[in-house]
Amino acid sequence: MKELPRIIKVLKERNSFLVTSHIHPDGDSIGASLALACALERMGKRVEIILEDSVPKLYQFLPGAENIRKVSKIDDPPFFEVACVLDCHTEKRIGSVANLVKGADLSITIDHHPDEGGMGRINLVNSSASSACELIFEIIRAFKIEITLELALYLYTGLVTDTGFFQFANTTPRTHQIVASLIQAGVVPEQVASKLNETKDISWLKLLSSALGSLRIDEEGEVALVKLKSAAMNRAGRREIETEEIAEILFRARGVKLALLLRELENGKTKLSARSKPPVSAEELCKAFGGGGHPQAAGAILDLGLKEAERAILKEAGRLSSDR
Ligand SMILES: [Mn+2]
Numbered sequence: 297m298k299e300l301p302r303i304i305k306v307l308k309e310r311n312s313f314l315v316t317s318h319i320h321p322d323g324d325s326i327g328a329s330l331a332l333a334c335a336l337e338r339m340g341k342r343v344e345i346i347l348e349d350s351v352p353k354l355y356q357f358l359p360g361a362e363n364i365r366k367v368s369k370i371d372d373p374p375f376f377e378v379a380c381v382l383d384c385h386t387e388k389r390i391g392s393v394a395n396l397v398k399g400a401d402l403s404i405t406i407d408h409h410p411d412e413g414g415m416g417r418i419n420l421v422n423s424s425a426s427s428a429c430e431l432i433f434e435i436i437r438a439f440k441i442e443i444t445l446e447l448a449l450y451l452y453t454g455l456v457t458d459t460g461f462f463q464f465a466n467t468t469p470r471t472h473q474i475v476a477s478l479i480q481a482g483v484v485p486e487q488v489a490s491k492l493n494e495t496k497d498i499s500w501l502k503l504l505s506s507a508l509g510s511l512r513i514d515e516e517g518e519v520a521l522v523k524l525k526s527a528a529m530n531r532a533g534r535r536e537i538e539t540e541e542i543a544e545i546l547f548r549a550r551g552v553k554l555a556l557l558l559r560e561l562e563n564g565k566t567k568l569s570a571r572s573k574p575p576v577s578a579e580e581l582c583k584a585f586g587g588g589g590h591p592q593a594a595g596a597i598l599d600l601g602l603k604e605a606e607r608a609i610l611k612e613a614g615r616l617s618s619d620r
Pocket of ligand 1 (some may be wrong): 458
């Protein structure tokens with residue numbers, strides 16, 4: 297955190313700021329951007345938040361989210377003295393906002409992902425922080441301005457999304473100390489949880505029921521497979537169930553190491569999405585069908601109907617586990 301005093305100095309001295317963050321914004325990137333912008337504005341600075349993508353619906357409840365601009369909608373970009381890049385630190389993570397960042401006098405990156413150098417002239421990269429919001433909290437405290445309810449709400453949203461409501465390994469005593477002061481400032485955890493968690497509709501629930509109704513488990517109880525027929529997806533208005541959501545549910549059962557979601561595509565092919573726990577490799581399985589991904593998250597498209605694909609996938613999964 298040795299860069300903190302330098303960053304505070306720049307933020308206090310300069311007057312116009314671009315605040316940006318990564319593509320596919322999440323609760324932390326949006327919370328951190330809104331919090332920093334709000335604090336700078338309170339100190340009388342000119343600030344704009346510009347992102348590559350629009351703010352997902354899920355986070356539009358945050359006050360001021362409507363003022364976040366999408367870079368493609370800006371014809372005549374204004375000049376900024378300082379660009380602040382939050383929750384990421386490589387150029388490719390911010391999309392074409394990189395052009396605006398390059399145009400600024402000075403750039404600062406504030407991130408909690410493991411260091412890869414940093415793209416700013418001043419880089420505050422601290423991977424022991426749970427979230428970018430945790431780092432922004434330290435900055436705001438150094439400004440000695442009051443943590444208003446609005447600021448607290450932004451920071452709390454980032455903290456809970458990046459720590460999975462304080463369940464992930466990045467949750468520390470410091471995280472909870474910060475949260476204590478945010479609740480003191482007026483955040484109501486129950487209200488934020490409801491905004492962030494109650495996001496589905498009945499068609500999603502029906503689709504989930506259809507997927508879980510097709511559940512198959514291998515003899516060892518390690519491979520769990522669910523299917524989604526095209527008709528069921530049509531009934532749900534082509535609504536999707538995210539693979540992560542299915543995997544989260546299937547992995548709740550002790551012993552499950554490979555979670556598979558098969559979707560029947562309109563063209564008669566089958567899309568396989570796989571998640572696994574070490575030592576099982578979802579990637580190895582998907583590679584056998586011409587797909588790929590990461591060791592624990594991978595996918596493939598099979599030139600087979602749903603039934604044939606299921607048979608082939610289970611056979612391959614069985615073969616891989618007997619090889620281990
Ligand atoms: Mn983050």
